[in-house]
Amino acid sequence: MHYLIAFLDADDEWLPEHLTTIHKLVGRFPECGAYATAHDIVYSDGRRAAKRFAGIPTPPWEGLIPNYFRSASKCPVHSSTTAVPKHVFDSVGQFPVGVHRGEDLVMWCRIALKYPIAFSTQVGAIYHGEAENRANQSQSVLEEPVETHSIEAVLATGEFPAGITRTDLVEYMNVRFIERALRNVQNGHRREARALLHKVQVTRTHRGLVRRWMFLSYLPAPLVRLALAVRSRLR
Numbered sequence: 001m002h003y004l005i006a007f008l009d010a011d012d013e014w015l016p017e018h019l020t021t022i023h024k025l026v027g028r029f030p031e032c033g034a035y036a037t038a039h040d041i042v043y044s045d046g047r048r049a050a051k052r053f054a055g056i057p058t059p060p061w062e063g064l065i066p067n068y069f070r071s072a073s074k075c076p077v078h079s080s081t082t083a084v085p086k087h088v089f090d091s092v093g094q095f096p097v098g099v100h101r102g103e104d105l106v107m108w109c110r111i112a113l114k115y116p117i118a119f120s121t122q123v124g125a126i127y128h129g130e131a132e133n134r135a136n137q138s139q140s141v142l143e144e145p146v147e148t149h150s151i152e153a154v155l156a157t158g159e160f161p162a163g164i165t166r167t168d169l170v171e172y173m174n175v176r177f178i179e180r181a182l183r184n185v186q187n188g189h190r191r192e193a194r195a196l197l198h199k200v201q202v203t204r205t206h207r208g209l210v211r212r213w214m215f216l217s218y219l220p221a222p223l224v225r226l227a228l229a230v231r232s233r234l235r
Helices: 018-028 068-074 086-092 103-112 129-135 147-157 166-186 190-197 207-216 221-234
Strands: 004-006 034-042 048-050 062-064 082-085 117-128
Touching (some): 018 082, 018 117, 082 086, 082 103, 086 103, 103 147, 147 166, 166 190, 166 207, 190 207
Parallel strands (some): 034 117
Antiparallel strands (some): 004 082, 034 048
16 A cells, blocks of 8 residues: 655645546556646736646646656646655655755655656646745855755766666756756856856757856846846847
């Protein structure tokens, strides 16, 4: 028997069929380390829209996520839509203590390095994006993502999960470094941003992006924010 621990952030809400969908996934895919459903997003202006995912078949669909690390840029695994078998924590450890941003991503990464993850495109929850906007207003320095340590350990062994390549793991780490560097640049933490950008294993995919943000990291934060605002209006 699976004992599941299901998560729900205080600002979000489950839809009536969420746990039923999770239960069906467990019955079909008992070997998984996590089970998740799709979710809708409520934006700060009140709009509600379906979350778009990368690397997931079109609805209606349920099955094993083909490649979590390729899908992670538009992560299908969210803390308010996911349930984890209790025994999995004995294998991968618990949520990291002292990490105040991205601790859920650390957990999903650790799980994906050891287990398949099941997913259903049935919408099971509503995620309130306005709460995320409030969290994003923090001006604190973002350090190196904790989950990269787990990935580096796997890269050192050369023993990758089924269907996952070295390139998948490297590109995932690159995205996480760049995301945090971007936020540091915006908040004026330019030296810390450059330290993260120097950790990127530059590939053709991210070469231009790394150069752009390295350049921006030498500009004053207000000028960077102005440039980004102008770019956003021109899109």
